Amino acid sequence: MNKSLRRTTDLMRDVLQTAFRLLPWPCEPGLREVGNPGPDSPVVVTGNYDLTVRRVTRALAGCDVWLVVAPSAGINVWCAASGGHLGSHQVVTALKTSGIEQRVGHRRAVLPQLAATGVVAREVSHRCGWKVRFGPVYAADLPRYLAAQGTKDETMRRVRFDWSERLQMAATWAAPSGLIMAALAAPFRPHWILPLAALAAALSLAIFFLYDRMPSPRGLLLAGASVGVALASVWSADGSAGALWTALLAPPALLALLTVDYSGSTPIAGGSHFEERGWHIVLDSERCRGVFSCFEVCPEACFERREEPRRAVHALPDRCIRCGACVVQCPLDALRFEDEDGVRIEPETIRRYKLNLLGKRAVDAGEGPSAPAASGT
Amino acid sequence: MSSLALMRWLESAPERYDSGMRLLTLGRVSALHDTLARTAVSAEGSHVLEIGCGTGSVTRLLVQRGARVTALDQNPEMLEQARRRLADASPGRAELIEQTACEIDTLPDSHYDAVVASLSLSEMSRSERAFVLREARRRLRPGGLLVVGDEVVPHRKLHRFVHSALRAPQALLGWLLTGSVSHPIPDLVHELRQAGMEICGEQRWLLAGLAVVTARRKP
Numbered sequence: 001m002n003k004s005l006r007r008t009t010d011l012m013r014d015v016l017q018t019a020f021r022l023l024p025w026p027c028e029p030g031l032r033e034v035g036n037p038g039p040d041s042p043v044v045v046t047g048n049y050d051l052t053v054r055r056v057t058r059a060l061a062g063c064d065v066w067l068v069v070a071p072s073a074g075i076n077v078w079c080a081a082s083g084g085h086l087g088s089h090q091v092v093t094a095l096k097t098s099g100i101e102q103r104v105g106h107r108r109a110v111l112p113q114l115a116a117t118g119v120v121a122r123e124v125s126h127r128c129g130w131k132v133r134f135g136p137v138y139a140a141d142l143p144r145y146l147a148a149q150g151t152k153d154e155t156m157r158r159v160r161f162d163w164s165e166r167l168q169m170a171a172t173w174a175a176p177s178g179l180i181m182a183a184l185a186a187p188f189r190p191h192w193i194l195p196l197a198a199l200a201a202a203l204s205l206a207i208f209f210l211y212d213r214m215p216s217p218r219g220l221l222l223a224g225a226s227v228g229v230a231l232a233s234v235w236s237a238d239g240s241a242g243a244l245w246t247a248l249l250a251p252p253a254l255l256a257l258l259t260v261d262y263s264g265s266t267p268i269a270g271g272s273h274f275e276e277r278g279w280h281i282v283l284d285s286e287r288c289r290g291v292f293s294c295f296e297v298c299p300e301a302c303f304e305r306r307e308e309p310r311r312a313v314h315a316l317p318d319r320c321i322r323c324g325a326c327v328v329q330c331p332l333d334a335l336r337f338e339d340e341d342g343v344r345i346e347p348e349t350i351r352r353y354k355l356n357l358l359g360k361r362a363v364d365a366g367e368g369p370s371a372p373a374a375s376g377t
Numbered sequence: 378m379s380s381l382a383l384m385r386w387l388e389s390a391p392e393r394y395d396s397g398m399r400l401l402t403l404g405r406v407s408a409l410h411d412t413l414a415r416t417a418v419s420a421e422g423s424h425v426l427e428i429g430c431g432t433g434s435v436t437r438l439l440v441q442r443g444a445r446v447t448a449l450d451q452n453p454e455m456l457e458q459a460r461r462r463l464a465d466a467s468p469g470r471a472e473l474i475e476q477t478a479c480e481i482d483t484l485p486d487s488h489y490d491a492v493v494a495s496l497s498l499s500e501m502s503r504s505e506r507a508f509v510l511r512e513a514r515r516r517l518r519p520g521g522l523l524v525v526g527d528e529v530v531p532h533r534k535l536h537r538f539v540h541s542a543l544r545a546p547q548a549l550l551g552w553l554l555t556g557s558v559s560h561p562i563p564d565l566v567h568e569l570r571q572a573g574m575e576i577c578g579e580q581r582w583l584l585a586g587l588a589v590v591t592a593r594r595k596p
Contacts, residue, residue, distance in 0.1 A: 023549075026558055029502035048502075071502060073558050089451040089477045096479045097508035127480065352453050 010054060017051040018168050019175035025050040026074025031098040032057065035064035042146050043100060043109040044135070047072030047086050052139070059139040063146060066103060070094035081118030082323065084354040088123040091115075095130050110135040110142075110150070113157065116297035116325035118354055134297050152296070159267040159299040166208040169265045174204035188240075211266060267299065267321055278340040279322060283314045287334035294326035294335060324350050390555055391454040394432050397554030398496070401547065405582040409526045410495065412580060412589045414438035417491040417524045426489040426516055428478045428509065429497025433459030435526075436473075437466050439493065446471040447489075449478065478509045486515055491522045499528045499559040506562075510572035517594040523574055524591050528561040531585035540586050565590050 017025045027050040034057055043066045046056050053069055060067070070090045072080035080086035095101070095109065111119060113134040121132045136145045136156035145156060178200035185192040214220055281302075283294075290310030295303045303326070304315040312334075314320075327335045327347050337345040390397075398406045413435055417425050421443035430436045430448035432455055439446045440463065448471060450456050456473050463471050476483075478497065492513045498506050513523055531537050540561070552558055562568065565588060566576055574592035581588045 024552065024558055030504045071505070084452075084454075093451075093477045093479045093505055096482075097502075097505040099504060 014051060014054070019171050021051075021076070021168075021172040022176060024074030026071075027053055027069065029069045029071040029094060029098070031100050031103070032067040032069060034060045034067050035062070037064045037066045037103075039103065039105040041066055041104065043068060043104060043106075044142065045070055045091060045094060045109050045111050045115075045132070046139075047075065047077045047080050047090075047112075047115070049074055049076045049080070052076055056139040056142070059142055063143055065142075065146070066100055068094050068098050068100050068109065077112045078114040078117070078323075081115045082354055084118065086115055087118040087354070088120045088127065091119050091124050091132065092127045095124070096128055107131060108133070110145070112139070113137045113152075113297055114159075114299065114325075116329055117323050118328070120328060120351055121293075122331055137299055154301055157296070157299070158301050161267050163209075167205075170201075170204040170208040172265065173207070174201040177204065208266070279337045279345070280339075281314060281317065281320055281322065281326065282336055282338045282344075283312065284334045284336070285311055285313075287332050288312055289332060289334075291331055293329040293331065297325040297329050299323060299325065324354070327351075391432065391452065391458050394455070394458070394555045395434060397551070400554065401551055402583060402587060405587055406496075408582060409587055409589060410435050410438055413493055413495055413524050413526045414442055416589070416591050417493045417522060418442040418444045419490065419522075423490040424488070426481070426484065426492045426513075428481065428492065428494040428513065429500070430459055430473065431455045431496070433462040433471075433473075435493060435495045436471050437462055440466045440470045444470070444491075447474065447484070448472065449474050449476045449481065451475065451477045479505060479512070481509065481516055482512045484516055487518050489516050489521060490518060491524060492517055493524050493526075495526045496528070496559070498525060498565075499562055506568060507571065510568060510574075514572050514574055514594055519594055520596040521594050522577070522591055523569065523594070524589065525565060525569070526587075526589040527565065528559055528586060529565050529581075529588045530561045530563045531581075533585065536584045536586070539584055561586065 027048050029048045032053075041064050044056070044060070045068045046052055048069045048071055053067075056067060070086060071093065072086035072090060075083070075085050077086060091109075091111065101107075107130045109130050109132045111121075111132050111134050114137055116134050119132070121134070124130055124132050133150055135150070136142060136152060137159055138156075141156045145152060178197035181196040181200050182193040185196050288311040290305070290307075290312060292303075292305050292312055294312050294314075295305055300316070300319040300321055302314060302316045302319050304313045306313055322337070324337070327337065327350050330347065333347045336347050337350065402409070417423070418439055423444045425439050425444045425446050427436055427439065427446055427448040430450045431452075433448070436446050436448045436459060448459070450459070450473070453475055456475055459473055463473070478494075478501065494509075494513075498509070501509065510523075517523060531540050544561075548558070566579065569576060569590060569592045573595075575595050577591040577593050579588060579590045
């Protein structure tokens, strides 16, 4: 394929996969060469979300690196790791079966930092002998990280959520919700298709650019939905079949759009279900011996390293987004989730079930008599 | 909250896996399971290794036919379902291990009478599948059987056309119903031969999109 055609198809795939990011976009897992890697070249691992693989490859242009694509069900690294699709098992599988073991003389691999919610570094080492380290959050920082021999400054460790990420997330929600709203309007009110699609786009943009700047985002969203439903009902009350259709479909459509947990698509107020239940991170300083894995993987840089005595401090708990990476990685189980009543979720439960405690398991964990996911203090 | 509902739906995929598979295969998955178990268990007390046991449907059939089963799956929630399903089957006849398929290289060589893989190879990448098939062969005693039941690409042009036309909606439905992403295997027989196996037989269902292939480790 010639270069410009390739660039065009890549761009089209970028746009399509950004707009429908909520669906899995798998590419073939396995080994890829970037540049001319040799037996001593670094090994970088990522998930098999097509968009990510292309971005990582582009970011590594000019480097000689082995890229191992692990099976993450076609989902992006952070979501896959937090949802149980990119864990130690998938990384072990990729390292053992991709053929990388026959190509390099060492057994050291760099993982994306955001995989730390799912992949347990020491378990990978135990299962297949590879030492894995968590590299930078962003693929763009990989060349700098590799050049610095694997040391990370705070800019490499922190999630940013700048305007371009907000725009991407808005597109991710605007495309499917716009399509759904347009499809609902199509049978009886085709002239509403464009305005409704535009409304979906405008709402998505507003939500992602204003979410963390609104005093009570969810209250405002619900108020907005109620007003929208009321307006739609009044506007369409002419007794026709179209009016009935609108009356039936407008409320659920608007409510669905406006009550979606947008915070799950942001690193701002992540884990809002945890937030509602009052789950927070507790650091047991008696157990901490200053391994500092929490410091290395926290995407909000909430932890500080202290010497004498050597231990970590959860210095900025207000910044915590409850991603669970610190809990998963601490080899001494010094970190855990706890709610306001002191009910704990043990670290092993988070390692096993990831953050899949948010939905069905949240009920079991806090309220159910069998309580498989949590234990009282 | 709508997202919470979606999250609960996606999370409960292991519980829905069996009914989802029945729906997606129009019920043919039961015939596939029966064929796998019947072919794999040659005699009472056969030792069978199962790769990717999922919710334990085939494991249970193998145990009921008198086999001792070592079953692997990497998904702890699927294994929970399997444990529940096997609770009332002959206790002690099935050992369930949380392990990836590629870790079968840690199991003893030339040890098992049969290796079974039901709908697990199509969830693997090509390189993973090649590795697993090669290692599966090594785990079999000489003359032992490798029995694979999975989604495959049909041979005939018309079947292939229908198959590819239905692929996208089927993949989406499959993901929503069972939480798994599979890719029909283009040439299972060829891949088994590449792994050094001798093909003994093949049976197909559902416009030839679902197959059980039996292969033998040469004595």
